Amino acid sequence: MIGRVATASGLAVLxxxxxxxxxxxxxxxxxxxxxxxxxxxxxxxxxxxxxxxxSREREALGDAMLGLGPNPGQTLEESAQRFREDLERIxxxxxxxxxxxxxxxxxxxxxxxxxxxAENLTPTPPRIREIDRKVDAAEVRVLAPLQALRSxxxxxxxxxxxxxxxxxxxxxxxxxxxGAVAIVGGVAFGxxxxxxxxxxxxxxxxxxxxxxxxxxxxxxxxxxxxxxxxSIQGYVDLVLEGDDGNLTDEQRQFLAxxxxxxxxxxxxxxxxxFVAQVEAGTISxxxxxxxxxxxxxxxxxxxxxxxxxxxxxxxxACASTADVDVDRARIAQVVDNxxxxxxxxxxxxxxxxxxxxxxxxxxxxxxxxxxxGMSEEEMEQxxxxxxxxAAATEQAIQGTGLGxxxxxxxVDAHGGVIAVTSETGKGxxxxxxxxxxxxxxxx
Amino acid sequence: MSAAPxxxxxxxxxxxxxxxxxxxxxxxxxxxxxxxxxxxxxxxxLRQAVELQPDLAVLDVMMPKLNGYEVTQELRRSEATSAMPxxxxxxxxxxxDITRGFDAGADDYIKKPFSPQELRARVQAVLGRx
Numbered sequence: 001m002i003g004r005v006a007t008a009s010g011l012a013v014l015x016x017x018x019x020x021x022x023x024x025x026x027x028x029x030x031x032x033x034x035x036x037x038x039x040x041x042x043x044x045x046x047x048x049x050x051x052x053x054x055s056r057e058r059e060a061l062g063d064a065m066l067g068l069g070p071n072p073g074q075t076l077e078e079s080a081q082r083f084r085e086d087l088e089r090i091x092x093x094x095x096x097x098x099x100x101x102x103x104x105x106x107x108x109x110x111x112x113x114x115x116x117x118a119e120n121l122t123p124t125p126p127r128i129r130e131i132d133r134k135v136d137a138a139e140v141r142v143l144a145p146l147q148a149l150r151s152x153x154x155x156x157x158x159x160x161x162x163x164x165x166x167x168x169x170x171x172x173x174x175x176x177x178x179g180a181v182a183i184v185g186g187v188a189f190g191x192x193x194x195x196x197x198x199x200x201x202x203x204x205x206x207x208x209x210x211x212x213x214x215x216x217x218x219x220x221x222x223x224x225x226x227x228x229x230x231s232i233q234g235y236v237d238l239v240l241e242g243d244d245g246n247l248t249d250e251q252r253q254f255l256a257x258x259x260x261x262x263x264x265x266x267x268x269x270x271x272x273x274f275v276a277q278v279e280a281g282t283i284s285x286x287x288x289x290x291x292x293x294x295x296x297x298x299x300x301x302x303x304x305x306x307x308x309x310x311x312x313x314x315x316x317a318c319a320s321t322a323d324v325d326v327d328r329a330r331i332a333q334v335v336d337n338x339x340x341x342x343x344x345x346x347x348x349x350x351x352x353x354x355x356x357x358x359x360x361x362x363x364x365x366x367x368x369x370x371x372x373g374m375s376e377e378e379m380e381q382x383x384x385x386x387x388x389x390a391a392a393t394e395q396a397i398q399g400t401g402l403g404x405x406x407x408x409x410x411v412d413a414h415g416g417v418i419a420v421t422s423e424t425g426k427g428x429x430x431x432x433x434x435x436x437x438x439x440x441x442x443x
Numbered sequence: 444m445s446a447a448p449x450x451x452x453x454x455x456x457x458x459x460x461x462x463x464x465x466x467x468x469x470x471x472x473x474x475x476x477x478x479x480x481x482x483x484x485x486x487x488x489l490r491q492a493v494e495l496q497p498d499l500a501v502l503d504v505m506m507p508k509l510n511g512y513e514v515t516q517e518l519r520r521s522e523a524t525s526a527m528p529x530x531x532x533x534x535x536x537x538x539x540d541i542t543r544g545f546d547a548g549a550d551d552y553i554k555k556p557f558s559p560q561e562l563r564a565r566v567q568a569v570l571g572r573x
Contacts, residue, residue: 223505226534230556231463237559238470266556284538 211279222273225265233262264398271402275385278409285327285413289437292322292331292363296354299335303343303352310348314339319356322363323437326414331434334407334418338367338430341404344397345428346371362416362433370427379420383408407432452478453570454495458488458514459503459532464555468501468532468562475563485509489517492524499570501553504533504544512547519548528569532557 236259240252247255277283300316307314324331335354342352346369355366374382374389381387386401411418411432422428455477459465462483469479480495482488486508492500500518504511511531518524531544534555544552550569553562 223534226555227461227464230534231461231467233556234464234467234471234559238467241559243474262556282539 214276214279218272218276222269222276225269229262229266229269233259233266236262268400268402271400271406274406274409275402278406283409283413285330287325287327290324290326290328290331292324292326292365292434293318293356295328295332296335296356296365299332299339300354302336303339306340306343307352310343310346310350312343312346312349313351314343315351315353317353317355319358319363322356322358324363324434325437326434327410330410331414334410334432335365337403337407338365338432342367342369342371342428342430344399345369345391358436359433361436363436365432365434366429368427368429373422373424373426373428375424379422382420383418450478450498452476453498454478454480455566456480456482456488456491456495456497456500456502458482458485458491458500458506458511460484460506461503464503464532471559471562472501472566475566477566485511485514488514492518492527493521496523497527499528499530499566501530501532501566502549504531504535504540511549512543515544515547515549530565530569 236255239247240255240259274283296318297316300314303314339352339354346352350370352367352369355368357364357366372391374391378387378389382389383404385405387405388399388401391397392399408418411434414434416432416434418430418432420428420430455472457465457468457472457479458481459468460483465481465483469481472479480491480497482491485502485506488500488502488506489509491497492514500514502511502514506514509517511533515529515531518527518529529549531549531552532555533540533544533552535541541552551565553565
């Protein structure tokens, strides 16, 4: 569709360009003709000077000087040269340029002024103000080229007028054609644009439906996962309770693995469902007054066994007060996620620090580690669903790539901000900013 | 309004179309000292509830014929069963699903998967409230 619109527009542009080209060529042709006429006159004048014909005039005129302007203090040769140059300059004048060129003859103290109006090829005859008829011979000499110029100008003008007329007529026709083409093209473009937009709209509608389907699907999958999980977990629990016979330590250990993995699967099902809810915009918060320090402390304690397993130093530096109105379980989920990430991505012997600080009306929670870090590119995509860093994949660190997407959705829903700063090989800091609860002033 | 007959042990109706889960719940509740009755779909659950007048109905939400919400609504509509405590057992854990359960007249809900402690505690709590 877009291709056809482009073709129509291209055709219109080509037609307009064609019309313009023809007009310009006409114009240039006229300039050429005129230039040739002026050149011929200049040649004639030059020849005249070269043949020293002027010396005879000099005889006839006595001290007569041939020159230009009101102050001709020049020799005859210089004057002839200036005159020739002047004529050449007339020849070079562009149509549309308005410039008066004067040529004059001076005989003794008597002045004969010849002014030619070579302005814009206007067919104005050279005006001769006669002061003394004695200079007839020189007058004729000078007038001859001027008159030639004049007639050349006249012919030129007529030709230019004609071609200008033609050009304008042609331009007019082309303008009409181009206009028509433009209108047709515009209408076609509009038509296609409407169809295109309709297409996009229906495709958007389709995508929206697909998205809805996907969310329903995820919700259904999550539900269908829960049902078998309930059985697996329930029966494993029954066996582990040992009421139906004692288990060997090894059996107990194996069943604990089953149990742990059903928990993990359960979490994945929950995460999938949560993401579907976020997508569908149906995430709802059960807000209550809570102390963020307490939530973080619990998160740190929960992560202690994992941290101890890797000989990590896990510390918590807390602000004095950090009361927030939040969905406690959700924020705890964020905190747990960030701390367990830090523990997971920090090699043995590293450090993980949680810190809460009050800044104005907000509390900022920072989880800093000196682990493997990540690149700029990875930071940009970090909060996208199912995104996993190269290191996470290479080192087979467990995860679905949903944790941070979920954390961000939760923090966003609370009107907070989550951000990451990191450097490959140096470590990572996650910062979560949440609005502090309104402080009730004691009376 | 007819109250459930006085019994030595509380009778709990357990309805779930998933045999494994039904058996699991039955087993747990029996162990906890209750008398249990099973139903494998919504219609059967409703019939048993009317006939046996159990002290509590534990109903799965996604069941064939009548779902858990519908059974609850039917129970509330009939005078004989309108006061019967109902716990919904659900794998549907979204807020709107839970709200819908309470709107239908359920007393409590248990999310799947559940721990034995949770099942016992909630059943006890609802029965103790009567």
